[in-house]
Amino acid sequence: MKNWSGLEKWNPSEILFPESEEAIQKIVKSAVDKKQKIRIIGSGHSFTKLCVTNDILISLDKYQGLVQVDKLTNQATVKGGTKLKKLGEILHAEGLAMENLGDIDAQSIAGTISTGTHGTGADFGTISTQVRAIRFVNGLGEIVECSTENNVELFKAAQVSLGGLGIITQVTLQCLPSYKLKMVYKKSSLTEVLKNYKSINQATRNFELYWMPYTDAVLTKKANVTNEEVDKIGIGSFFQEYILENLGFKIFCELAHYFPSKNRWVSEVSAKTLSTVVKRAYSHNIYATVRAVRFNEMEYNIPVEAYEEVMKEIQSSFEENEFKVHFPIENRFVKGDDIYLSPAFGRDSAYIACHVYSKKKHEAYFQKMEDIFKAHEGRPHWGKLHTRNANELLELYPKMPYFLKHRDEQDPNQIFISPYLKSLLGIL
Numbered sequence: 001m002k003n004w005s006g007l008e009k010w011n012p013s014e015i016l017f018p019e020s021e022e023a024i025q026k027i028v029k030s031a032v033d034k035k036q037k038i039r040i041i042g043s044g045h046s047f048t049k050l051c052v053t054n055d056i057l058i059s060l061d062k063y064q065g066l067v068q069v070d071k072l073t074n075q076a077t078v079k080g081g082t083k084l085k086k087l088g089e090i091l092h093a094e095g096l097a098m099e100n101l102g103d104i105d106a107q108s109i110a111g112t113i114s115t116g117t118h119g120t121g122a123d124f125g126t127i128s129t130q131v132r133a134i135r136f137v138n139g140l141g142e143i144v145e146c147s148t149e150n151n152v153e154l155f156k157a158a159q160v161s162l163g164g165l166g167i168i169t170q171v172t173l174q175c176l177p178s179y180k181l182k183m184v185y186k187k188s189s190l191t192e193v194l195k196n197y198k199s200i201n202q203a204t205r206n207f208e209l210y211w212m213p214y215t216d217a218v219l220t221k222k223a224n225v226t227n228e229e230v231d232k233i234g235i236g237s238f239f240q241e242y243i244l245e246n247l248g249f250k251i252f253c254e255l256a257h258y259f260p261s262k263n264r265w266v267s268e269v270s271a272k273t274l275s276t277v278v279k280r281a282y283s284h285n286i287y288a289t290v291r292a293v294r295f296n297e298m299e300y301n302i303p304v305e306a307y308e309e310v311m312k313e314i315q316s317s318f319e320e321n322e323f324k325v326h327f328p329i330e331n332r333f334v335k336g337d338d339i340y341l342s343p344a345f346g347r348d349s350a351y352i353a354c355h356v357y358s359k360k361k362h363e364a365y366f367q368k369m370e371d372i373f374k375a376h377e378g379r380p381h382w383g384k385l386h387t388r389n390a391n392e393l394l395e396l397y398p399k400m401p402y403f404l405k406h407r408d409e410q411d412p413n414q415i416f417i418s419p420y421l422k423s424l425l426g427i428l
């Protein structure tokens with residue numbers, strides 16, 4: 001097995017693909033009897049060791065699809081293994097859509113919420129905040145249900161649970177009636193954005209930006225609901241997205257890999273080529289972009305009040321350190337929530353993400369970036385690279401003890417605990 005970026009490689013003793021909840025329960029009960037451990041994998045898109053195990057690995061790839069839709073409340077219940085792309089299509093066929101999404105749709109819904117995956121939009125929380133109920137198989141093989149109405153405290157533990165509480169078999173989502181978005185990509189400057197990001201967020205449903213290192217240039221992405229006709233997907237848009245954006249970018253990555261002194265140049269040239277692009281589509285077809293170039297990533301959540309200062313420190317750090325990096329730095333905005341292990345717990349947030357081409361070393365650069373995030377109460381994205389230890393995380397997550405209490409109750413034999421999770425959460 002390996003994760004999406006190829007950084008983690010491991011050999012589970014067994015990989016199982018159950019097709020029913022009963023089969024999942026059976027696997028868990030047998031693992032308890034045989035004192036085996038279980039890790040669950042969604043699409044393997046996390047950069048950290050979350051899915052790594054030498055023991056049993058369970059995939060719900062054969063446990064996908066719609067369970068039920070409630071047209072009165074616009075809530076839909078889907079199986080835990082359902083991939084986001086398929087989920088978007090299923091919901092659209094029912095006249096529904098997710099309120100918000102991240103920038104790819106390859107993940108499973110259970111894997112997505114388990115690490116606190118988020119999109120952008122100052123009025124929207126992480127994707128876990130769209131969940132209204134969760135059903136899972138706990139470490140005793142029992143089926144457990146929790147929701148915003150029942151077992152509320154357990155629900156807050158289950159909304160972001162790192163595969164440590166149980167195997168999520170069903171997720172009920174609060175959806176919106178289908179809607180179209182108009183997304184405008186436009187060149188701007190970091191100076192301008194840092195001055196005006198609050199008013200831009202007020203006027204824009206989903207606002208994010210990519211800062212081009214060593215320059216003042218940014219590519220802004222602004223999406224608002226529209227009634228305009230959706231674009232026809234033709235050969236032109238295919239050429240733009242797959243060939244120009246991905247193949248062209250891959251060539252730049254290779255160039256900067258073999259000629260490290262060219263990183264600054266690549267970033268400056270990329271900044272010059274930024275142009276205005278407008279896309280109109282149903283929401284599930286617009287959030288996700290193609291990511292054909294593999295990279296490793298660190299992403300931190302910081303209180304939104306610290307955003308301007310953190311970006312200025314990052315800019316200075318690039319000038320001081322001349323990192324051999326040209327990948328743009330992504331900035332997004334997310335509303336605070338009350339989920340125990342959510343990086344956005346208790347605060348409206350900005351997310352800042354740094355990427356490095358997967359063939360290159362990322363450690364020194366990420367360390368410098370992490371030092372900046374740490375100084376501003378940064379909380380790492382659970383699915384992305386970081387070096388924080390259990391004591392630090394305990395300080396950053398005031399509700400961590402509550403999560404651990406529910407975890408212990410649901411999995412007293414620790415069958416969902418791997419060495420990585422043990423050290424991450426300080427479990428004895």
Ligand SMILES: Cc1cc2nc3c(=O)[nH]c(=O)nc-3n(C[C@H](O)[C@H](O)[C@H](O)COP(=O)(O)OP(=O)(O)OC[C@H]3O[C@@H](n4cnc5c(N)ncnc54)[C@H](O)[C@@H]3O)c2cc1C
Nearest residue numbers: 042043044045046102103108110111117118162163168383
């Ligand atoms: C190219 C790329 C783009 C990305 N874009 C974004 C983005 O826009 N926003 C963002 O926030 N993140 C983003 N991520 C990170 C990604 O969304 C998270 O790492 C997410 O958790 C991956 O989902 P997955 O299905 O691959 O889960 P995996 O990585 O396979 O697993 C993640 C966690 O979920 C657990 N899990 C999986 N299935 C279950 C289940 N059924 N029951 C219980 N636990 C389960 C696993 O044990 C593990 O702990 C991106 C990653 C990549 C590689």
